Amino acid sequence: MKLNYRLSLAILLALSIATNGGFAQVKPKPATSPRSKPIPAKNQLSANALPVDPAVIIGKLPNGLTYYIRKNVQPKNRADLYLVNKAGSVLETDEQQGLAHFTEHMAFNGTRDFPKNELVNYLQKSGIKFGADLNAYTSFDETVYQLPLPTDSVKIFEKGFDILSNWAGMVSFDTDEINSERGVVLEEERLRGKNAQERMSKLTFPVLLNNSRYAVRLPIGKEEILKNFKPETIKSFYHDWYRPDLQAVIAVGDFDPKRVEQLIKANFSELKNPAGEKPRTKYNIPPSVGTAVKIVTDKEQPYTLVQIIVKHPGSAVKTQGAYLNAIRNILFNNMLSSRLGELTQKADPPLLYAGASYGDFLGNLNAFTTVAVAKPGELEKAVKAAVAETERARKFGFTQTELDRAKLSVMTGIESAWKEKDKTESVNFVNEYQANFLKGEAIPGIDYEYDFYKKNIGQIKLSEINALAGKFISDQNRDVILEAPEKEKDKLPNEATLLSWISEASKNISAYVDNVSNKPLLEKIPTGTKVVAEQKDAAIGTTTLTFGNGVKAILKPTDFKNDQILINSFSFGGTSLVTDADYISASLAANVINSSGIADIDEIKLDKMLTGKNVGVSPFINETTQGVNGSASPKDFETALQLVYLYYTQPRKDNDIWQSTLTQIKSSLVNRGLDPNSVFQDTIAAVISNHNYRRMAMTPEKLATANLDKAYSFYRDRFADASATTFVITGSFAIEKIKPLLEQYLGGLPATNSHQTYKNLGIHAPAGQITKTVYKGIGDKGTVQLIFSGDYVYNEANNIQLDALGEVLQIKLIERLREKESGVYSPGVRVAYSKIPLSRYSISVYFGCAPANVDKLITATMEEIAKIKQNGAEQTDIQKFVAEDKRSTEVQLKENGFWAGHLSQTAMYQENPDAVLDHNKNLDQVTVATTKETANKYLSGDNLIKFILLPEKK
Structure with a gap:
């Protein structure tokens, strides 16, 4: 069972908010709905409610329980059943702290129809893996149980609704089971906590959450309560808050929806709400005046991190106007993220990581969060660099070319989701319905959403996006959190100095210059070679082609996805072919080349060139093999093959990227020894390799042996001969249609017939x-x-x-x-x-x-x-x-x-x-x-x- 803090790691908070940039508010997960209703004109958008996807059946039992049912055949003969409870740790009394989460544990330790461990035992025999499939989580505001089941067994599938109803209202709370589970819950707290992040979070949460109910109701609770609470106390929590009017059953999968509706009614109608039920209070995080600063250190903290969080009122996306605003936010996040990403591609990057975006927070709030991870001893530089980019956006705005690319990128994403609407995993629909139940988020369906994007994204003006930075960035209701290693405590700024850095970051900044390349990705198309041999394997539906240069391609067309083709290649050799003296250079080669762009196009320009294309290709070199891994939509498959060809034939040597990579590694090594888990893993790696040089932890001395010329030369050598390379291509394609492209690009790869293979270095765990x-x-x-x-x-x-x-x-x-x-x-x-x-x-x-x-x-x-x-x-x-x-x-x-x-x-x-x-x-x-x-x-x-x-x- 797992906790869902949403704020459990300060840096992950910021990063998770950053990732909410892609269709976050109303997630455009594939759904099926007719596009019969026209989208209203722009001036009508703000008042019109978003529709409900007709493909989902939404109902409510007389006792108040809500249900969502949707037929979905991906994966076939499977269904995802969820029980969602609007009952989390914020509802606990002082004596119940930690018991919302403990209740979740007890649901797996005995119910009316499944005494003690019979539930887990029954499901394991049915093919459901405990922990991986069968699971649950507890957060501040909700507790959610997940139960994936096969539907080709009627008995097992229908039993699932009995299990959900047992969780919903029939947990036994056997005293012996409670006492036995105390140790398990305490060990979960130990596993996830007892570390630098937990200790610092206890100091920062009161600031981040403004001493609200959330700040004093962390889901794990208090140890003394977990050890000593009486059974009546947890039963009281379950009695008060596990009730039909606060619960939803979500069923999505390969089944008959009408039968599922009957099963829900049969299994959940008997549940009753308690007499004199307590009101379900909706807690909030109150706004604060000005800026609160919190500086914390810990002996085991391995890096220095600053977060700037500006909190804003949040609300569920329910109307067309709100949805259009959500799209504006997505575009804003997309462009700002791209700019910040460029900071770490400099030869001497000002920081190790930077991120900034606007998205969900907690307690009915949104937040604009800026994160900067500093190089050791360069905190001021990191803070000013990250803030300068947000200030640049606020003062000068974005460019039209940036917005055009962002729109293209966003449209590519929503189009891909729409194309996969009949191949979407059931859990994606579950997540949407869960958000609808818990937060009121609209669920219009992918057909409507895709149509909305197409008709409205073009109306979004640059001035509207540029106004957002001024709205998001503020010195009110703002928190500034600094986390650092304790050993650097004397070098850290005080609150006033830290705030002065943030204020000074806006000085001497100029407008962003959008450098793009107008060159074609591949200036000269290769001649290639024809297929010289073809072999079919009817049993598994593959065709193996051999080209004139010796390259082989194993092709497996599938209908598993509509908009996906995967490309993987390998040939033997790898770093096993270099001496220990050149090993560090060789081990960095593929990652550096992958970050450097191709030919004479740097990575920043390459990313811009590929905007709007659903494609990605990366070279790799491991100990025994080298090759590429990639994916593309069918329409961008040729672009993917061009990238493959270029990574084999025209890798780019970029000294700035090389120096940036070395800087990142050096910085990570400075305080690595502070983290117990890092030290432990480094020890394991050393011992099980018999202390082989190639498995030992990186050190500054080892890194000093790295040389860009050697790395580049090694990469060129490893990809100079493709004659023994095998490609595997799977996905949505027709063999005869792509064969000419394969002959041109794969058949055009260089071949010297060197017949190289890997060396067995004899690295393995010692005997005894x-x-x-x-x-x-x-x-x-x-x-x-x-x-x-x-x-x-x-x-x-x-x-x-x-x-x-x-x-x-x-x-x-x-x-x-x-x-x-x-x-x-x-x-x-x-x-x-x-x-x-x-x-x-x-x-x-x-x-x-x-x-x-x-x-x-x-x-x-x-x-x-x-x-x-x-x-x-x-x-x-x-x-x-x-x-x-x-x-x-x-x-x-x-x-x-x-x-x-x-x-x-x-x-x-x-x-x-x-x-x-x-x-x-x-x-x-x-x-x-x-x-x-x-x-x-x-x-x-x-x-x-x-x-x-x-x-x-x-």
Whole structure:
């Protein structure tokens, strides 16, 4: 179960607001509605309410419960059921702090029809994975339960509505279960907190939230209450606030809507509102006069960050006028984001990151938030640089060319959503209906929205957008938050100085100059080579083309998406071919080239050239391979191929980008050692690689060996010969239609037939038993990672057995460490196996816990492993694994991304790609006996490394 603070990380607050720039207020997720009603003229927009998408059935039961039902076939034979409660932590009394979230936990620990753990057990057997599929979250204002279900099993699907109704009004609150769950909730708080961000947030939230109800009702609550509350206290919260008039059921999926409506009425009509029900108070964050400044430091904070938050009244988007304003905000955010992004592309960037945008906040507020992450020792420079850009927009506005590009970009996004309207994931519709229920956001449907954009975006004037900066930027109701490492406390400005920097940032600024390139993306179209061989695989619907230059292309046309084509390529070599002395240069090569533009077009101009195109291509170089990854809409597929061709033949060397990259890395290294998790992960990487130079943490000394000429030369060398390159292309295309383009661009790639391959550097975990304890951090927090590893025979049969063992162990550790010991929140098991550069496997077990419980929980883990080694898995756990794996495979087989990865890997490993069709049938090979054999083989403990992170010794 998870908390949803919305403000849990200060920097993520700002970043999340920044990302709300794209269709945030009324999300244009694909929906289906007829476009029969004309859009009114502009002067009528402000008063007219947005319509409701006719594809959704909205109803209300006599008891007040609201429901939303929509048929959607993506993914096929699946449905998403949600229970949304207008009950969050702001409704808690002083004695109930933390119990809204605790209530959410208890819903999975026993209801009227599903005593104790029967609910989770039943759903796991039905193929629903606890945590990944079956989940919930609690926030300030709401608690939401999610239940994805198969619809090809009528029994399982219809049982889902019984489960939702049990959550809605029939949670048992068994005293023993409450007492057992206390430890789990406290461990969740430990896992997510006990760190620099939590400690600083406790100091900044009262300022950000202006000492409102939100500031004193964080969803996790108070430890002393979680440890000691009486069952009657949590039952009182559930009685008061889990009631039909504050609840909604949302059902979207591949089903008969009329039947679903009957199921909702049958399962939820019996629920009753409490007598003398309490009014559901709507809490707000009161405005503040002037500017509040808060400067906080922490021993473990690794970077210096400033946020400037100007809060404004917010409201749901319900009318056409409000929707048009929302589009204006999107355009504003789009243009401002582009300008700020250019700051970090300078040779000596003034900051590490800058962001600014207008969007949702909390407590019925919006906010204009500016974020600046400073280089060590350069806080003033960072603050002034970020604020200068917002001030530049306020004083001089944007240019018409910027607005034209923003409109084109936004229209490309909404058009793509419209094209995918019949292939949209159900959860996207769920999110829209949830916002409608909780906030009153309109849900007009994608047909209406796309039509609205087309008819109205052209009417938006530059003067209207330029006026927004003056509206958003203010010194009233403004908070300025500075977070920094404690060791830099003496160097930080005081409040007056910090505010003076913000004021001075507007001095000596000039209007933005919009530099664009009018050159064609590719000046000379390659001649290319023809297809010399063609091979079809009818079983999985692929066609493999071989071109005259030796390049191969595996093509899989699909109808999974209407507006998506994925492009992936690989050939062998990678950084394994360079010496250690040149490794750092080589490891930076692809990222630097990717950020430098192409040919003689820098990245800033390239981004502008590609505006309005739904396309993206990036080169990569890893240890054993190099290639490109990309995607495009069908109409922009040729542009994607041109980018591929240019990254192979005309990579750009940009010294400014190189210097900027080095600056970013150097800055990140200065305080990396302050963060306990970074130190722990660096230690793990070092030990499991036998302290190989290439796996050790970056240091200033290593970075000093990096050289742009070497990096560029290495990149050119790796992409100079495409003769052994395999491309995998999946998505919405016709083979005969794209074949001429493939012959031209892929067939035109350079080929020298060098026949290079990778080198096996022999980097792998050491043999034997090793324990490595790291003492770092001041929080009462421990972390454990156990890694079993060794040689492996890579094949489908072994992979299935290892996957089964990992899932069975995951189930047992949840039962033992979480449910029985109440010692962890979310234990994890990660299984990995590879064939290149050498065949190896690893099984990692990881969890966070109280430092005092580390040894006990490691012992418990080893005991559960020993049981499987002695007796094999329980048949019921095997059943859970098989059900979950079958369900996930059924969904994956209808995804372009899955096929892109599968076809690439099987080509790389020279495996039969058709084997995936037998995967679900082969799951029957997993038995009690095979799990016992697999556990003894791969969890023998002969090669076991125990990593433990504990607080610093006092």
